[in-house]
Amino acid sequence: MTPQRYSLGSIVLHWLIASALVFQIVFAESLEGPRGPDLFARYQLHKSVGITILLLSLLRLAWRYIAPRPAAVPGPKWAMTLSSLVHFGFYFFMIAAPVTGWIIVSTSKIKVETLLFGIVPWPHLPVPASWGEPAEFLHHFMPNVAIALLVLHVAGALRHQYLLGTPILSRMLPGGKGKAIGALLTAAAIMLAGLVLAKVVDPKGATPPAKAAAVPAEQLSAPAPASTTPEPSEEAAKPNETAEATDEAAQPRDWAVSKGGRLGFTARWNGEPVEGSFTRWTADIAFAPEALDASTIEVSIDLASVDTGDGQRDGTLTGSDFFDTGRFARATYRATRFRAEGGNRYRADGTLTLRGVAKPVPLSFTLDIDGDKARARGNASIDRTSFGVGQGDYASTAEIAGPVAISFDFRATARN
Known part of the structure; x- marks a missing residue:
């Protein structure tokens, strides 16, 4: 039988990726200014979150074909086509954005080792240096595409939940039934968490306080x-x-x-x-x-x-x-x-x-x-x-x- 809700694995992966994307897009605003220890640390966190999104997205894509999922919500042909395009666009973005960032790091003249969250070493891609410039163009353009996709995705979910009376949010949330406001508040809280975290997190690149023999x-x-x-x-x-x-x-x-x-x-x-x-x-x-x-x-x-x-x-x-x-x-x-x-x-x-x-x-x-x-x-x-x-x-x-x-x-x- 076709399930009425997504599996727990799908739900966890969906909201982890969603909150990470919000964090990444908002946090990117802090990647400006003079190069120094703090900016270096922010870039390292940006790379770590990006690779995490890539790995979670590949896992989510595989999970999509392994775990049973609810049937598509019927509707006008234009709405179903737009929904399919938005979902395809999201998967493309979730994979292409970190990959283009990975290419930029791999082709940079300044070779900086990547350690995910300062712990796990991550290799460079064996790609030609000529890929760096187009990858950089795409990487900087993609957040605008992601914001547009997010607006369309949220608008479609709200249309089904509150205009058509289809409890679509409850299929991808641990709780909430019908038109319950709890479903909307839960979704908003998850996304808001990613946004707030991106604003308050401040990875420090400065080294620890001077040791006894250090020179002022x-x-x-x-x-x-x-x-x-x-x-x-x-x-x-x-x-x-x-x-x-x-x-x-x-x-x-x-x-x-x-x-x-x-x-x-x-x-x-x-x-x-x-x-x-x-x-x-x-x-x-x-x-x-x-x-x-x-x-x-x-x-x-x-x-x-x-x-x-x-x-x-x-x-x-x-x-x-x-x-x-x-x-x-x-x-x-x-x-x-x-x-x-x-x-x-x-x-x-x-x-x-x-x-x-x-x-x-x-x-x-x-x-x-x-x-x-x-x-x-x-x-x-x-x-x-x-x-x-x-x-x-x-x-x-x-x-x-x-x-x-x-x-x-x-x-x-x-x-x-």
Whole structure:
């Protein structure tokens, strides 16, 4: 027998897709403005909801042919033809809109990894770049088509429910009979929920608050602190044979970095600080305050371990426009010249090699030694453009500033 109402699966899928479409169309208004962490986060949510609509629509289409459904409501030929066209238009839109968006992302010059809701990786389509422009035109035009289809669909449902006396709404709602106002209110509440959510949701692209070793934003382009070591007196400047003998005999100590250290960075994206760190790095340290001339530090950084608190942004950073980890898996920093700057403060003059480019980078740090234990904290500033970090649209410093602050904080144990 032909059922009088749609199955529960059809009902759930219908209203999930309907509310998601309303959300997506209204939320698209927020995808304007200067590029930055917040806009990036909004685009990621927009992509995630779009792919979700695509998957739900394909499931709904399959369900349509599996689960029995009520017979079509009889009426004039023009009305039945228009109803069929509207339903076909909806299915076409629900599939074509996310697919064209998927094509736009896949053909973009700036490759941004897609993680659905920041969790599930989603691949790019293997389509030619020439598909990008027509897909973008269709994608931006389709919301107007969707609004027109929605108006026709709602008008048709209300016509049957309240003018012709056909309880059509109750077939697609958990409750409501005949001309009951409850059916209309339930449908309106579901759609309103999608609209309100699109207006109030505000995915944040900014990273979590700064950790202990992070450098404040105002220090991003600040020079290394000047030495405040007092000028030596004439008495202190006289040769000290014992001290000279000690210095000549002194050797640097080898240090093993303890777990829990942090190597971080802070960049500015449209004025907003974006913080990150590298979770995998090693350091070979031979250092002693009394043997600076013989001291050395060499740090090796696994660039693929970058963590900014956003998986999609991390995927972009490891791509060819930024670190290009497929060609340059590691960055290295080597310092062999050190200078004491008074108290526990030191300056290292070393070389950073990043993306195959080697540039001198001085860094300032403090070192507190207690027997065989030590703690080092410091910072430096580099110009990302000098290393080619940021290609294509990202090469400009109008959005992503050139200076990037580097900071570190770790503990170590002496091996000798």
